[in-house]
Amino acid sequence: MDFADKLKLRERYSHVRENEHDMQLIDYMTENFNRFDRMQWLEKINNQQLFVNGKIAAADTILKKHDRVSLFEELQDEPHTNISFKTIYEDEHLIIFDKSANLCVHPTGPFYQNTLWYQAGKKYGELFFVGRLDRETSGLIIAGRSKKIAALMQTDNFKIHKEYQVLVHGKFDKPLKASGFLVKDSTSLIAKKRRFTFDFCPDGESADTELFPLEIYADKFSLVRAIIHTGRMHQIRATMFSLGFPVVGDKLYGIDEKLYNKISTQSFSEEDRKKLILDNQALHCSVLSFHHPVTNKIINAESSASRFAEVKRR
DSSP states (O other): OOHHHHTTEEEEEEEOOGGGTTOBHHHHHHHHOTTSOHHHHHHHHHTTOEEETTEEOOTTOBOOTTOEEEEEEEOOOOOOOOOOEEEEEEOSSEEEEEEOSSOBSSOBTTBSSSBHHHHHHHHHOSOEEESOOOTTOEEEEEEESSHHHHHHHTSTTOOOEEEEEEEEESOOOSOEEEEEEEEEOTTOSSTTOEEEESSOOTTSEEEEEEEEEEEEETTTEEEEEEEESSOOTTHHHHHHHHTTOOBTTOTTTSSOTHHHHHHHTTOOOHHHHHHHSSSSOOEEEEEEEEEOTTTOOEEEEEOOOGGGHHHHTO
């Protein structure tokens, strides 16, 4: 199946685990995915909707550890989102995009067509993104035009300088080097929430962020420049929150984490929206700098967080 087909059909995939080695495909699908019963999975297999490692598979196909099992389905209606993006840099090897907030990079959950991968792919062909940006984080992200380039740029030896702008509650007025650890936030009811600590934690992930004040708005909000030296999940958001500076517009690391569950239970009110101030978390990837993986030329890309301006006017 080529990329043109992927623009017409959605791929949902999984990888075979060690304890599933030597299972038949029909047993694997029935036991792992209860959205369809056994007869419905057989129908999909007979309709050639299931692939193993990119090849059409039969019901009795024997699976091996790490096999990629794919289901291809018709495209469905998706939630509305902001699909705008800009191309900042482009050559035959890679592209740098500046994406909006509220736009997933990769297909996930209900989003497939309304993703940067899909929308940019319609113009450029299949892309392979380097690193990640959360759906609500705006700004710069790199895409390789081949798997080889993307893989090269994600090795430990390939260095990419990254800077972010983050808008927080409170008066952040002194530079700080936040070198410590990210650990599970045991005080939170939300399982994926993390906290930053300067104390050594053998079970934590090391996290290193340099923070510089850029501007203070009415002594209530601060625009902060964040330079990351490690790329951890929620690194900047969890660090700022733990330092006492909740992120504006952030449902998880903002002023009230209860808003996170209100979103998922669809009980989010207009008053809740006003608490957030911004509809999306105020985090923006503003600078990328690296040596080109092929030419070794220095590539610099910059983007301003213009969407934060409305807070400045308050």
